[in-house]
Amino acid sequence: MNLFSRFAQPAHFIRLARWLIPILALGSVLAFAFGLYYALFASPPDYQQGEMVRIMYVHVPAAWIGMGLYSAMAVAAAVGLVTRHTLADIFCVATAPVGAVFVALCLVTGSLWGKPTWGAWWVWDARLTSVLIMFFLYCGVIALRHSFDDDERGGKASAILLLVGAVNIPIVKFSVDWWHTLHQPASLLRAKGVAIAPEMLRPLLMMGTAYALYAAWLIVLRMQTVLCARAIDCGREEA
Amino acid sequence: MKNFYALLHHEIRLQARQKTEWASLLLFFVIVIVLMPFALGPEPEILRRLAPGLIWLAALLMSLLSLDRLFVQDARDGTLDEMLISPLALETIVVAKILAQILVMIAVLVVMAFPAALLLGMEARVLPVLILTFALGVPVLALLGGIAGSVTVALHRNPALLTLLLIPFYIPVLIFAVSACDAAAVGGSAAQPLLFLTALIALILPPSPFIIAAALRHGQG
Numbered sequence: 001m002n003l004f005s006r007f008a009q010p011a012h013f014i015r016l017a018r019w020l021i022p023i024l025a026l027g028s029v030l031a032f033a034f035g036l037y038y039a040l041f042a043s044p045p046d047y048q049q050g051e052m053v054r055i056m057y058v059h060v061p062a063a064w065i066g067m068g069l070y071s072a073m074a075v076a077a078a079v080g081l082v083t084r085h086t087l088a089d090i091f092c093v094a095t096a097p098v099g100a101v102f103v104a105l106c107l108v109t110g111s112l113w114g115k116p117t118w119g120a121w122w123v124w125d126a127r128l129t130s131v132l133i134m135f136f137l138y139c140g141v142i143a144l145r146h147s148f149d150d151d152e153r154g155g156k157a158s159a160i161l162l163l164v165g166a167v168n169i170p171i172v173k174f175s176v177d178w179w180h181t182l183h184q185p186a187s188l189l190r191a192k193g194v195a196i197a198p199e200m201l202r203p204l205l206m207m208g209t210a211y212a213l214y215a216a217w218l219i220v221l222r223m224q225t226v227l228c229a230r231a232i233d234c235g236r237e238e239a
Numbered sequence: 240m241k242n243f244y245a246l247l248h249h250e251i252r253l254q255a256r257q258k259t260e261w262a263s264l265l266l267f268f269v270i271v272i273v274l275m276p277f278a279l280g281p282e283p284e285i286l287r288r289l290a291p292g293l294i295w296l297a298a299l300l301m302s303l304l305s306l307d308r309l310f311v312q313d314a315r316d317g318t319l320d321e322m323l324i325s326p327l328a329l330e331t332i333v334v335a336k337i338l339a340q341i342l343v344m345i346a347v348l349v350v351m352a353f354p355a356a357l358l359l360g361m362e363a364r365v366l367p368v369l370i371l372t373f374a375l376g377v378p379v380l381a382l383l384g385g386i387a388g389s390v391t392v393a394l395h396r397n398p399a400l401l402t403l404l405l406i407p408f409y410i411p412v413l414i415f416a417v418s419a420c421d422a423a424a425v426g427g428s429a430a431q432p433l434l435f436l437t438a439l440i441a442l443i444l445p446p447s448p449f450i451i452a453a454a455l456r457h458g459q460g
Contacts, residue, residue, distance in 0.1 A: 133407045140404045147394050156457045157390045160450060161404060164386060167442075168407070 010227055013087060017224045024217035031210035038203035055113040057203055061211040062106035063131070067172055069099035069215065070134060073141075074166040077159035087223075089155040090230075092162065093145065094222035098215055100138035107131060118182060126175035127183035134172055137165040151230070242327055243335055250339030260308065261343075264301050265351060271297040272355045283360050290361035291369055291420030297355070298348055298373070299380070299409055303402055306384040309340060310392045310455070319392070319455065329452040333385065337451075341381045348373045368423035368433075372416035375436040382447040383408045389454035411439060 039057035046053035073092050080088030110128065111121045122128065141158045148154030176185040187195040196204070254261075275293045279285060286293075313319040322332050349370050356366055387404045394400070419432035 129410075133410060136403065136407045140400075140407070143400055143403055144390065147391070147400055153393060153457065157393075157454065160386075160390055160454050160457075164450065165407070 010087060014224060014227060017220050020220050021217065021224070024213055024220060028210055028213035028217050031206060031213050035203060035206035035210040039207055043199055043203045044197075049117060052113065052116050053200070055109055056200075057207045059106060059109040059113055060204060061208040062102050062109060064208055065211045065215050066099055066103035066106050066131075066134065067169065068212075069095050069102065069219075070138070070162075071166070071169055073099065074162050074169070077162040081156065081159050081163075089151075089159070090223050090226050091219070092141075092155065092159065093226050094219050096138060096142045096145070096158075098218050098222070100135065100142065102211070102215065103131065103135045103138060107135060123182055125182045126179040127172070130168060130172040130175045134165075134168055137161075137168060141165070243331055246327075246332060246335035247339055250336050251342060254339055254343040257308075260305075261347060264305055265347065267304060268297050268301045268351055269354070271300060272358055275359065286359045287361060288424070290356065290359035291365060291424070292417045293359060294352065294355045294361075294369065295372070295376075295413055295416050295420075298377075299413060301348075302344065302377070302380045302384060303405065305340075305344070306388050306401060306405075309336065309385055309388045311388070314392050323456065329455060330448040333389075333451045333455070334448050337381050337385045337448075340385075341378050344381065345374055345377050348377065362424055364426075365420050365423045368429050369420050371429075371433060372419050372436060375433060375440065376412045376416045379412050379436070379439045379443055380409065382443045385451050386447055386454070389451040389458065392455065393458040412436065415439070 035057070039054055043054075043057075045051050073095050076088040076091045076095075079085060080092065107128075110131075114123070115121050141161055144161055145154040145158040148157065173186075176183055272293065275289075276286060279289065310319065313322065322329060325332065352366065352369055352373065355361075356363075356369070361369075383405060387401055387408075390404070391401060415432040415435040419429040419436070422429040422432065
């Protein structure tokens with residue numbers, strides 16, 4: 001039995017989660033403390049935007065996590081449809097609202113950043129529109145799952161929707177390269193190397209780590225809750 | 240293949256016999272178009288410029304309304320169970336059903352494009368492009384609608400949910416169809432957006448019969 005299938009057993013997972021939850025909680029608190037200090041105090045203002053640039057440290061990681069969680073859910077949905085593994089489905093249940101909130105956070109902070117720098121709360125730019133579509137996809141996945149009484153059917157239906165909606169992921173990622181619009185192109189993951197000053201990159205990566213740890217914490221906690229809730233439901237049906 | 244044509248023929252005839260439903264959809268389409276001048280003001284210049292977008296919006300809303308007829312009726316009267324135990328592949332039956340829906344919908348929209356264009360004062364040279372965008376865009380709408388319909392078939396009627404699921408996927412069709420018409424309106428070449436619409440068909444057509452069949456099997460299982 002390999003490591004993956006060992007920890008993919010619900011009972012093993014619960015045991016693992018008991019360890020993971022405090023570690024992730026502590027890690028995300030520490031990462032936020034360091035990240036926020038560097039982002040708000042120990043990094044220089046931008047020569048054009050001034051202090052406004054600090055919105056980047058909350059906006060960009062939210063976008064990373066929102067997009068990353070959708071991709072992870074799409075992978076889990078595919079694994080779940082093929083292997084019919086419960087834990088894949090539970091991962092999707094637990095992750096969808098978390099991802100939706102991160103995308104919403106990305107949209108809101110982006111809007112707050114757009115008003116002073118672009119002069120508008122919202123523009124119909126390719127990147128903004130595709131992220132908005134991703135938010136609707138998250139909402140659709142959550143709504144579809146909750147319209148079924150049966151967990152298993154709801155899980156399958158939303159897994160199919162997740163996979164179909166994965167088309168949007170490359171569109172979000174490459175929208176800034178395919179269409180030349182207002183949103184600036186990628187400055188971190190790009191062919192010509194990182195295009196961002198190191199003293200701004202450090203807080204950005206710290207905040208990214210903090211967001212990732214926080215999201216992982218929430219997801220493991222929610223997965224544990226869903227597993228327990230289902231176990232209780234099973235017990236009730238038997239009794 | 241013979242079975243497929245027989246099915247297709249049967250489905251088209253079924254669609255053609257539901258005259259009252261199509262009539263109400265047509266009426267809906269016309270009413271949406273008629274409402275536009277009230278909402279936007281009757282200036283002919285504005286309406287002429289917006290006409291392709293408004294016509295496509297009406298078509299999109301109409302297709303949303305016609306969607307739950309695709310599988311919900313079949314699920315209710317037991318046809319879906321017959322489809323599932325039929326010796327024919329479920330994928331074949333699904334393709335026949337959706338193809339019939341596509342053909343009837345294109346026919347209806349092409350007929351309705353003329354009065355709608357007239358009402359909004361659209362330029363005559365845009366009309367052929369508009370019809371071409373219907374021919375290329377409606378298959379994408381119907382296939383996406385089929386996917387959403389098959390995923391929600393086990394649910395009670397919930398049009399708001401279907402709309403929420405579908406609208407994100409409808410946006411690219413709307414963008415390319417309207418930009419093709421706009422290019423034609425200013426006398427430019429509409430080739431690029433039309434090619435994009437064709438690419439959307441190429442993207443969605445191969446996987447969708449399998450997705451729909453899988454969703455139908457899971458929904459009944």
